[in-house]
Amino acid sequence: MTERWFPDAMPSPAVTDDTRPFFDAALEHRLVIQRCASCGTHRHPPRPLCPYCHSFAAAWTEVPGTGTLFTYAVVHQALLPALVDVVPYVVAIVELDGTGGTRLTSNLVDAPLDSLRAGLPVEVTWEDMSPSLTLPRFRLRSER
Amino acid sequence: MSRKACVVGIGETAYTKRGAATEREYVLACRAILAALSDAGIDPAEVDGLAPFADERSSPWTLASDLGLRQLRFAATTAMPGGGGACGAMLEAAMAVESGQAEVVVVYRSLCQGQFARIGRTEATGGGDSSPTVMEAGLEADALQAFTAPFGVLGPSVMFALPMRRHMEVYGTTSEQLGHVAVTQRAHASRNPRAVMGPRPLTLADHQGARLVVDPYRLFDCCLETDGACAVVVTTAERASDGRGRPVAVLAAAEGTDGAQLGGAAANAGATATGYARGGAAGVARRLFGQAGVSPGDVDVAQLYDNFSGQVLLGLEDFGFCAPGESGPLAQSGALAWPDGSLPTNTAGGNLSEAYLQGLNHVIEGVRQLRGESTSQVADAEVCLVTSSPGIPTSAILLGRA
Secondary structure (H helix, E strand, O other), X not given: OOXXXXXXXXXXXXXXXXXXXXXXXXXXXXXXXXXEOOOOOEEOOOOOOOOOOOOOOEEEXXXXXEEEEEEEEEXXXXXXXXXXXXXXEEEEEEEEOOOXXXXXXXXXXOOOHHHOOOOOXXXXXXXXXXXXXXXXXXXXXXXX | OOOOEEEEEEEEOOOEEOOOOOOOHHHHHHHHHHHHHHHHOOOHHHOOEEEOOOOOOOOHHHHHHHOOOOOOOEEOOOOOOHHHOHHHHHHHHHHHHHHOOOOEEEEEEEEEOOOOOOOOOOHHHOOOOOOOOEXXXXXXXXXXXXXXXXXXXXXXXXXXXXXXXXXXXXXXXXXXXXXXXXXXXXXXHOOOOXXXXXXXXXXXXXXXXXXXXXXXXXXXXXXXOEEEEEEEXXXXXXXXXXXXXXXXXXXXXXXXXXXXXXXXXHHOOOOOOOOOOOOOOHHHHHHHHHHHOOOHHHOOEEEOOOOEHHHHHHHHHHOOOOOOOOHHHHHHOOOOOOOOOOOOEOOOOHHHHOOOOOOHHHHHHHHHHHHOOOOOOOOOOOEEEEEOOOOOOEEEEEEEEO
């Protein structure tokens, strides 16, 4: 098991046909992003069709998991009882490298709260929440 | 006379802190509607349309029966969600009376967060210390939450903090500028006897010293949690000319969203990088001003949706009162303050300081301004802009003298 940052009582995602490849890959600690199999445009969150060419065919691309912090919010109020000992935590919107600007909602862990700013380089790390669920989190990356 | 839509009645129950209402939410809905009809001088039997919005629990069908409507001819709920819908409900009502589908439509909202789930918390979607909550993905909108809630995006405070932080990063908007919004609205509330926070003065130092809820939002950047209900009566100009009230014209109404905001910023679905820190209502604004043949410079007073202080800033930008990125300095300059600001805004205190009725109270304050009855009355007000929530599919109206 990996390091843990969030409690077991976090909401667990319901998996649909559209999103199963994302979560299956995460179990293997691989970050994959959906692309339109017809026009190649990245899209996230995974959706059943491409809003640009309306193809229902999807492909999946493994990405390196590096990117930059696009925006963030530091949550100080425990919005679930199980988060009382976790706050403050950082919700991070990460712009992923190699995806045409695709952004992922995740968390920035182990980062000093007083030095956060958009543009910081980050890289994926993984949190095994249960035998059937692994989620991507992000850490600050020292080199660009 | 024309069938042009007019507001002829407004009504509300007492607004109280969450949990302080002594009657059930549904009873408050009935009382607010009867108060608005009394204000309009219209017999409840003559109401033939009802237009709720958001997740309204008081259903038009039971209200039609309990209020003794002779005949319900029209009932519709705008699909603009939550706080995006108050002005959309006004659009439904205006379309109904202007098309002849109905003669008298009541727009209403009853919301007692002390009796049901709190909107700002995740109790409704479960979560607890013992067992993990497996989310349901029955609806596509819920499916998007699989990419937000497991990461702690557990309520509006997180959802709306993300684009505001981006606004601060890109444009240099500051927490103090957000504080000016909150402090200005509290000053307006101090003159409004209905305002829940009216008796509690707020200084910029108080704002800056308050605890962080979700950085960048501090306690007084967040809307209230209250109990109450309110209602607005819409009919035609022709019918209004017979009434005893002073009608206020619905000059224009529009709803929708720019593509960049579909799904909301927290989920990232569809939002472009340049559209991320915008409210997504620029298209609504263009259509609204176009319909009425007026420009932002013609607006004398505004009620801009404020579930969080920064949402007011996004409203100022989307509706053309300043360029993107300039709303923080505009608020800091005192522009939003009554009586001396160039655009007195949220003159009853808004969601931050009057009560949280998801913006129908903003419509009511707009009507009061045009009747000359506001407790922060803008002299000779002729045009009032009322907006619903930025950052989600939304709506807006322009009110004017009939």
